[in-house]
Amino acid sequence: MPEIKTVRIQESLLAANDDRAAALRERWRKSRTLAVNLLSSPGSGKTSLLEHTLPCLAERARVLVIEGDVETDNDAERIRRVGVEARQITTGGACHLDARMVERAWDESASAARYDYVFVENVGNLVCPASYDLGEHRRVVLLSVPEGEDKPAKYPRAFRDADLLLVTKIDLLPYLDFRVEKARHYALDVQPDLEILATSTRTGQGLDEWVAWLERARSAEYGPG
């Protein structure tokens, strides 16, 4: 029964990942670091969001970005170009990050510095990353307007464990049949407590609210300052 054996190995790998993620979360608690895991399809605008908002956040806090991709270090380069520290993980085929990869990248950076925020940009994928806890305190899922409103119904797991949904690229609303209300309905159907923000890195809409959301999340974990 090769299928049953595979499922069991998968479960035991997930359990080992959960343990490591819990240990990482505890380390972050001690250093008062808020960890945010960003999930979305390829090309939904995760890197663009970070490029447009982290320079502002980094004026008043210490920020690290850990980038996950199957191949290339393009995204870490983009983050560094806006003056924010970044580490690249290339998974070499794997469709998600796991807690061990993140821990290794964290160890390489955190030996030299302390951070108030660590952003983990997962591999662009709405399926696999959803099953892997990376030790984050907040999970954020992006849905870009061109992808269509129904993605929460079709990929429920990615939305079910999220704290915040960012509807991105809303500058494209005039050119597409996308209704934010309908996307909201699909998303709340999967996760009734989901907070939702509509954003555009082109027009700047919603970006201040996103930074404020991050600051509130860090205060909620560690108190002000």
Next chain:
Amino acid sequence: MPEIKTVRIQESLLAANDDRAAALRERWRKSRTLAVNLLSSPGSGKTSLLEHTLPCLAERARVLVIEGDVETDNDAERIRRVGVEARQITTGGACHLDARMVERAWDESASAARYDYVFVENVGNLVCPASYDLGEHRRVVLLSVPEGEDKPAKYPRAFRDADLLLVTKIDLLPYLDFRVEKARHYALDVQPDLEILATSTRTGQGLDEWVAWLERARSAEYGPG
């Protein structure tokens, strides 16, 4: 060494899938059915492409669509609404179709009818589906303009084994920093023999060329008629 064991089981599952895919391809050869496997990110426009072009193809050929999704049968419903026969596979969490799922869906349909074309719309995902042969004769990958030009570099496997790249949603080019030439460059870097068509289901651009490409592909496999 749980990692090595997992890799070996993965390899043996892939080998079993390859065998089943080869058998399926042979069955399709006997029935003179051209099988096309469509891959892309979520929301790149796979279903929209089929909705806009299969009714035309179905006027002169027998067409079946097999839809793959993690959840919901929305996509099969959409295809049926334009008058084309469709079967839905829901993978219930798996990030890709495999040859066995497709074979089962095929058996349910092909006992009652004969088809000239079978289109398999894979789960929206640029990583996992790339490793699974579904017995197809042609693999088609879609890249929508809002996703950005660099996806072939970041998800090379999905593009490496493809025969055709469809750059979709080109009606959005005026509103985005996407250069088709740059995407072409990235894609040909990964797969120098890739054919490339630029399409839009909104304006109709490239759709006739896509249907002609399909008809040429079927002729190349089985001769005219």
